[in-house]
Amino acid sequence: MASGQRQMARGILLAVVVLVLVSPNPLAGQQGSNVTKPLLLVYSQGEPAYGRELANILSGDPRIDAQILVLTDPDLFKSMLYFPSVKVVLAVFNHDKDEGLGEHLQNFFEGGGGMVGLGFAGWQTTTRQASQTVFPLNASSYIVGSYNASARAYMHDLYVDEAHPISRDIGDFTAYTHKVFVSADKASGQQLSVKSEGEVTVVYRDAALNAPAVVVYEAAGVSVTFACFAGDSVERAPTYFGRFTSREEFRKLLRNSIAWVWASERRYGKTMSSALARFAEEAHEADEIRAQAELSARQHKTHRLLRTVAIAALAVLGVGAIHRKCFAPSSRKTTVEEQAKGG
Amino acid sequence: MKSCSARTWLNLEMKQVVDRRLVGIVAIAFVLSSAGFSLFVGERVESPIEVIRNEWNLPTDSKGIYSMPKTEGRYTYSLGLVVRKPFEKLELLFATLKNSSFKMVGGEIPPSASARERFGAIVELGNMTSVIEGYAERYHMRLEEHEFRAKVGSREYEGFVVDLTWPIVPVAPAAVQHGLPTVHALLFDPNGTALQYYRGFPDFFLSRNESIIDLTIQRNQNVTKFSQRTTQQGTSLLMKDAPALGRLAFRDLRKEDQIFVTVAVNSADPDAMYQATPARDTMIHMILVFIDGECYDVFVSPIIW
Numbered sequence: 001m002a003s004g005q006r007q008m009a010r011g012i013l014l015a016v017v018v019l020v021l022v023s024p025n026p027l028a029g030q031q032g033s034n035v036t037k038p039l040l041l042v043y044s045q046g047e048p049a050y051g052r053e054l055a056n057i058l059s060g061d062p063r064i065d066a067q068i069l070v071l072t073d074p075d076l077f078k079s080m081l082y083f084p085s086v087k088v089v090l091a092v093f094n095h096d097k098d099e100g101l102g103e104h105l106q107n108f109f110e111g112g113g114g115m116v117g118l119g120f121a122g123w124q125t126t127t128r129q130a131s132q133t134v135f136p137l138n139a140s141s142y143i144v145g146s147y148n149a150s151a152r153a154y155m156h157d158l159y160v161d162e163a164h165p166i167s168r169d170i171g172d173f174t175a176y177t178h179k180v181f182v183s184a185d186k187a188s189g190q191q192l193s194v195k196s197e198g199e200v201t202v203v204y205r206d207a208a209l210n211a212p213a214v215v216v217y218e219a220a221g222v223s224v225t226f227a228c229f230a231g232d233s234v235e236r237a238p239t240y241f242g243r244f245t246s247r248e249e250f251r252k253l254l255r256n257s258i259a260w261v262w263a264s265e266r267r268y269g270k271t272m273s274s275a276l277a278r279f280a281e282e283a284h285e286a287d288e289i290r291a292q293a294e295l296s297a298r299q300h301k302t303h304r305l306l307r308t309v310a311i312a313a314l315a316v317l318g319v320g321a322i323h324r325k326c327f328a329p330s331s332r333k334t335t336v337e338e339q340a341k342g343g
Numbered sequence: 344m345k346s347c348s349a350r351t352w353l354n355l356e357m358k359q360v361v362d363r364r365l366v367g368i369v370a371i372a373f374v375l376s377s378a379g380f381s382l383f384v385g386e387r388v389e390s391p392i393e394v395i396r397n398e399w400n401l402p403t404d405s406k407g408i409y410s411m412p413k414t415e416g417r418y419t420y421s422l423g424l425v426v427r428k429p430f431e432k433l434e435l436l437f438a439t440l441k442n443s444s445f446k447m448v449g450g451e452i453p454p455s456a457s458a459r460e461r462f463g464a465i466v467e468l469g470n471m472t473s474v475i476e477g478y479a480e481r482y483h484m485r486l487e488e489h490e491f492r493a494k495v496g497s498r499e500y501e502g503f504v505v506d507l508t509w510p511i512v513p514v515a516p517a518a519v520q521h522g523l524p525t526v527h528a529l530l531f532d533p534n535g536t537a538l539q540y541y542r543g544f545p546d547f548f549l550s551r552n553e554s555i556i557d558l559t560i561q562r563n564q565n566v567t568k569f570s571q572r573t574t575q576q577g578t579s580l581l582m583k584d585a586p587a588l589g590r591l592a593f594r595d596l597r598k599e600d601q602i603f604v605t606v607a608v609n610s611a612d613p614d615a616m617y618q619a620t621p622a623r624d625t626m627i628h629m630i631l632v633f634i635d636g637e638c639y640d641v642f643v644s645p646i647i648w
Contacts, residue, residue: 036478069474071467072467075446079524083475084510104519107515107519111514275482279483286636289431289432293635296430311381315377315378322370323371325367326363327367
């Protein structure tokens, strides 16, 4: 009786555990809705503080309903470029170092991705082929701005060349940035010397040389390339990122650029749908295998139970037979009678 | 008549020699012990697989760690498994990870921290993994996170591996899939004083088209061989056509099935193998073993370059 009650209690407990596991957790659901927004991937080459500052600038913009992940490790960034939930990439290259990312940036862009590149993004030896196919500056030289001693910064005057949503409410402005990157020949820097397959719009130009400073590119994907705003974290240096990230024009331009790319990119929807189909298929297969394994386990358990019962029954029969033969009084009586007869 | 007299004779004999009750007790004990043996010993829970081989034919250094010579030569890793209990699916996931401890950036890790907490303390990687975990839960992405134990020379380490291959690689073009470092592992000693971070690629070995001489996959009598060049007899397939990402799956496993995998590598080209990354001191060759979708074990072979 006690054993039966224990078994019943165990059964109820098991049922409760199963119910808890399979029922949707309202808290998890809330978390899920927060953490599974489209991803805005921020890559800040070698400068985590700069990356965090960019994330701060973007995080409050209602046009960009994103979860933001900041990375500075090129290997991790390279991997994440293929994660299906990434909708837009903001890549800041602060040095001319080639980290082998060009091919991967191009893959993301050709898949319809939206990207915003700053600093050395359009520099030939930093992003290789992507300096033409994604961030179409093909830059290999730069112009240093005029130095403002009171602001301890270099400055470039930028003027609007072609109207575009990203320059809305900004107009001409002075950028507190050290360099503007241009094509090899400064004289020809006035024109983009790239063989682009899509549509290029030069939104801002540097006033000193008429060189493109902010370029919008639409081909398989969409991009906004800034030929400036490479920075570092040394607060006393004229190249400190805070010199321009604190300027309202920069903040607006960055937000507008990301918002435009966010609305214009073509990768997220199709990548997510194909990836989710694949994930669902894999999950279904995993469920089937698990179900099959559970069925096999149940069959094995039943087989074991039957075997146990059979062995126990045989043992009982065996013990009964032995008992009858060796311990039963009738058997002993017969023997005694037979002995008497024999005697 | 004859049997009756024989029985009488027997009974008389037993009466004289031993009490038949004693015989009964012995017989009952024999029956019960036989039944008990069948029930408890004969039906004991067996491991579904037995590992009969899991080794590199590499020289070892003074601490007993495999040491890969930088010279031309054929060095093989062999894995041999025998199925002891039938099951549905066996998956072997190969990966080779390089010591990337110099990339590890993180804060203080309390000694009582769990393996996952230690992993999460590597700031960027921890953040990235947490983000992927959120999506994985929401969209049923396969994400493998497992604790394991590894012996490096005479020292025992605990480990934690995160395989992000499933969420990331399916979207990548085939040409770049093998170059994405999606497997991350942490090794630490039980006191939490030593910590090593390894980062690597899901495949049978690094740079399959340069470093792997041949790969043999065998299930019972069925042998499939991959090498860099096809043989004239056509018995070997091209290495580039070997199972993608070092993932092997076997279905409908029967008792006594035998699985063998042999990877032969040439260590003469370290740059190709290490893809010009600076960490060249240690790597770990790893196989995650899954039985019916559950991680059964993680085999780890540390190798010094």
